[in-house]
Amino acid sequence: MARYARLALVAILAATAAVGASIASAEPSEAADDRIATTLYPGWNLIGWINEESPPAELLQELPRVASIHDGVGGAAYRAATSAARPIAVLQPGKGYWLRVSPGDPVTWARPSTLAVRRFDLDAGFQFIGWTGTDGILASEAFAEIEQQLVAAWRWDAASQRFAGWAPDGHADDRDPLRIDRGAGLIIRLAEPVSWLHPFDLLITFPGGLDDLGYPDLPEDFAATVRSDALWAAEMMSSRFGLEIDPGRLEIRIPTTRDALWHEHDGRRPLGGGGFAASSPEKQLIVLPWTQWRFNARRSLAHEYHHILQFELSGGQWVHAPAWLVEGTATWFGNELGGSERGGQPLAGGELQYLTTDVDLRSAASAPYHEVHHVGLVAAAMLADRAGPESLVEFWANLAGVSGRADVPAVFRETFGLSLDEFYEYFYETRRPLFAFVSGRIRTSDGPVPPIWISAYDTGRVDTI
Known part of the structure; x- marks a missing residue:
């Protein structure tokens, strides 16, 4: 359900975009800086633009050592008076760009990392992309969703001014050491168009701990099941309805005791199943009790993700x-x-x-x-x-x-x-004019069959539940 409460509550605990599985049984740490450090070396640097649209002039002003910016289709932006034949109008979210850095020592660029994880529609052929997914992910994991369509991928090592490549048909020993950092620029070659959601991790916390969950019918590896279901729900909302997921803003809390659940509701007894969602410009929060995993937690997660969608798309006007x-x-x-x-x-x-x-x-x-x-x-x-x-x-x-x-x-x-x-x-x-509403047991020569409902909208369909 939606949480009709002050948004200040949402910022009590802070999320951090994590490397690997972000699952904890304790309270999360204080808010992390949403900036990432990128080292720029003299010569060519391939970076991913993981912010919203921005004029290239702003980046050139921020980084005096950058002489020019180039995209993958012949577009350019120069610091000097040189005019590009195909000037870059704006830096596009999720795109890869070459930065040409003047001679001198390496430069550390502390830049914002504000772009939510998105599903990108890419054409066949060569594509310059910016990595918005999990920081430090193995190439084999990064490209798992599009491995059938991917011919090859390259990351640029600016320190050595050389490419590091990866191909789906290569040997595991050759490809797995290649890791991709959030904000890295990549060149990929696709055999056919793809719709690709960069893999990402979520901050999932378990107030109340994981030592004694109290119900024998819960999944054996509870934390791993929660993570799998949460990622599934996020990917479904992205692929079906375009909801952008920002791992740096979203936290999912799974209270594992009644006291922990009541604490999330400011000490009051929760209504219904006890789940809720909340959102502010700094934070997205989903709270779902551990007992939901005795039933259909994916349904409950999708419900709360849709509340996040309501908050985000309406700009807060959902309250009306x-x-x-x-x-x-x-x-x-x-x-x-x-x-x-x-x-x-x-x-x-x-x-x-x-x-x-x-x-x-x-x-x-x-x-x-x-x-x-x-x-x-x-x-x-x-x-x-x-x-x-x-x-x-x-x-x-x-x-x-x-x-x-x-x-x-x-x-x-x-x-x-x-x-x-x-x-x-x-x-x-x-x-x-209601249609028939039927419930009960039907017995046949083989014994009883499950109860049935007749759908109110389609008299030709009988749903067994």
């Missing part, structure tokens, strides 16, 4: 949206991405009961906790059927820039093609 839409879309995405024993259908039998109750969607904000989520899920499913699943993401982007709650109806109409009042009426009328 109806509560049923905030929680309903997150629940819809949790079920859609996280899957379930029902095969991942977004509308579950547990929610169908809310179609039989006289719940006014207009007052769902003041309804009990579960009604906001379940009724909101039914409403979100209707909106997804009407305007497509992508509309449940577009709404939050369209909400950016509004001045208050009064602007929400116009954004709703722009996104979904009808007014809020029209949708409330549509929601009410759709609930009235």
